[in-house]
Amino acid sequence: MENYILKLTSESLTVEENKAVSGLLHAINDFERMGDYSENIIEATENMAEEKLSFTPSARKELLTMADAVDKAIDITCTCYKNSDVALARKVEPIEEVIDMMKETLKARHITRLKDGQCNVQSGIAFLDIINNFERIGDHCSSVAVTVMHLNDKEKSVEFDPHEYLDELHRGGDAEFRNDFENYRKTYFEKIAE
Numbered sequence: 125m126e127n128y129i130l131k132l133t134s135e136s137l138t139v140e141e142n143k144a145v146s147g148l149l150h151a152i153n154d155f156e157r158m159g160d161y162s163e164n165i166i167e168a169t170e171n172m173a174e175e176k177l178s179f180t181p182s183a184r185k186e187l188l189t190m191a192d193a194v195d196k197a198i199d200i201t202c203t204c205y206k207n208s209d210v211a212l213a214r215k216v217e218p219i220e221e222v223i224d225m226m227k228e229t230l231k232a233r234h235i236t237r238l239k240d241g242q243c244n245v246q247s248g249i250a251f252l253d254i255i256n257n258f259e260r261i262g263d264h265c266s267s268v269a270v271t272v273m274h275l276n277d278k279e280k281s282v283e284f285d286p287h288e289y290l291d292e293l294h295r296g297g298d299a300e301f302r303n304d305f306e307n308y309r310k311t312y313f314e315k316i317a318e
Contacts, residue, residue, distance in 0.1 A: 147275040151205060154264040154271070158198070161257040161264075168250045168257075177247045180237060186316050187254060190226045193219060193312040194258045201265040210276045216269035217293055218304035222313050223262035227255050229316065266290075 172178070179187065197219045204212035234251050237243045243251070270289065293301045 144275060147271045151268050151271050154267045158261050158264045161261045164257045165254050168253045172247065172250050175246060177244070177250065179247055179251060180243050183234070183237065183243065183247075183251055186226075186230050186233070187251070189312055189315045190223065190230065190255060190258050193223050193226060193308070194261050196308075196312075197223060197262050197265040201268045204272050205268055208272060208276050210273050213269040213272040214300065215304055216265050217290065218301055219308045219312075220262040220266040221294075221305055222308040223259055225309070225313055226316060227259040229313075230255050 178184075197216060200212060200215050200219065203209065204216065231252065234243075234248060234255075238245070238248050273289070292298065296302060
């Protein structure tokens, strides 16, 4: 499919068609990368099984909670992409931010567990690898959602600027974002904060 879309770029396309082709290429790349990171997670868990390694109960709970958040982000992302749903696409960045928070918190906790001798280095490496891959999947979910917004931007006179949009959200300029972020934080982050 990617090769077919690339062939389209050599054709004489309108501005809107160029925008659509570019968006498709970006989305294909993002979905492929999500698959790559998912394979990395599977590989890490398979290696742990082969080496007969395990996580502490608290690490297991943290990973499962983060996996739930990432699963929600993927579900929202796929649905907003499939349906070209801009309103749903706006729900992705708040959960992606919560996933980022989870990664930083879990990384710090993991280092503490290592220092306290609660887990071994091999399990620790797998833990860090998994949370890093989860966070990267969240990043690509955000990228797909921004692509959906860009492709469905109805303001033809003003080009949608994804960087400006994300900057504005991170500065706290959007009440819907803050509300969604708080809901996701309560649903996922607070489970690991206990």
